[in-house]
Amino acid sequence: MDVSDSVLDHLRHVAALPDLTATHYELEGEIGRGGMGVVYAALDRQLGRRAALKVLDSALAGEARIIAQLEHPAIVPVYESGVLPDGRVFYAMKLVAGARLDRYAAASPSLAEALRVFRRVGEALAFAHSRGVIHRDLKPQNVMVGEFGEVYVMDWGVETVAGTPAFRAPDTRLDRRSDIYALGAVLQFLLPVSAPPALSAIAGKAMKADPAARYPDVQSLLADIERFQEGLAVEAWREPVWHRLRRFGSRNAVLLWLLAAYASVKFLLFFLRTL
């Protein structure tokens, strides 16, 4: 049977659509696709709410179980999972209204806001690591920032995914340190060109080619971010003396101003007494 280009494209599309006739979901349309699955928007007819349905090859049925075990405010909650008539698996999850992190970052949020989002991503990752789950493909496209500022890390733990080039560690075997590399790459992605050198150094340390030279865990990286935000020296950067003085100055500005005022008054009094 001859198949034209347009019919071929149509068949590839419609034959890949999930058959949801045996479920309580009604397909609305595709909202995203990755190397391992396609995500559709669907209407849950029972509850009258919209949901995101991710459809995966049957060999990846474990992904839904992995994510369902990760109950964290920055990880998209899974409602349920099921098997389609053709053997593929799907899981339904919260449909997040918002923007992907890459698009969110394109709007140039302030440094403080970028760091807030980054820390939420890091907290989700740290939690997953504490449960023995690694992400394997962390990148801005897998992070959603909701309309209320909530942050969700998505697309967890698919075994055969080897990462996305710009965010993939050069490691032969993916583990927690590979996730830390990707987290560093996400930080670098979020930083403006004129980012403080301490933050660039944190991203650089997380992205060291040698896994042993990176942060040992996500908490250490987040602690360095917190130190930066509190005006303290970060582990990742041996700062020059002038920079240390400047940081000391900006951290203790009030004290220095009081000291300066006190010295000025003392000097003025001394000057007046000598008249």
Next chain:
Amino acid sequence: MDSETSIGGPNGRFLSTQASLLEAVAAGLTGEALDQVIALYWKPVYRYIRVKFHKDNEDAKDLTQSFFAAALERDFLERFDPAKSSFRTYLRMAVARFAASQHAAANRLKRGGDVAFEPVEDQMASTESPEQVFEREWQRQLFSLALDDLRGHCEECGKQLHFRIFEAYDLAPGERPSYAALAAHHEIAETAVTNHLAWARRTLRALVDQRLRGVTSGERELRQEMRRVWM
């Protein structure tokens, strides 16, 4: 470019319990396995040779035929190592080597060693690389075979109406009829139209996957090829 060749290789029999390529070879069914390979790859190989080596219709047919004949003689399937590449890539590279050596030999005979590709205008105008043409034709032939399988399956199990609705809607060359029009034409409910379409699409997908199973080394490569087709 010349009109499409009518030669398409054997239209390999659809097996309900399809063995993988390596399982078939291991079971001594090399001939059957090669039939499946030729059914799927004859046209992609032919098109690839035409575009990459600028061959005319007859030369491309001859080269394609020679390639598969040589493959039969030279333990082509037995030498495939799935650890090194997918079968699709292995076959395409083997075709490239074979056709290049044949092309060079033909040119040596004609011109005493000069190799000059003859431009074919419509091929030159194509923006697709020979590898993209190969990939596209591979997908086209895969679906073409699966559609033949689907038609046969529908006839076997008395679901001709399912196929007619599927054909009228999903295989329509231009504008698709509405579900309501299809329902009225076949005097069935509109929900029956959508159910028949869902069944046909689901079955087509299974048949495509079955075809893929017959030309891949095992589960891992099958999954990769399925992603290539469906993602």
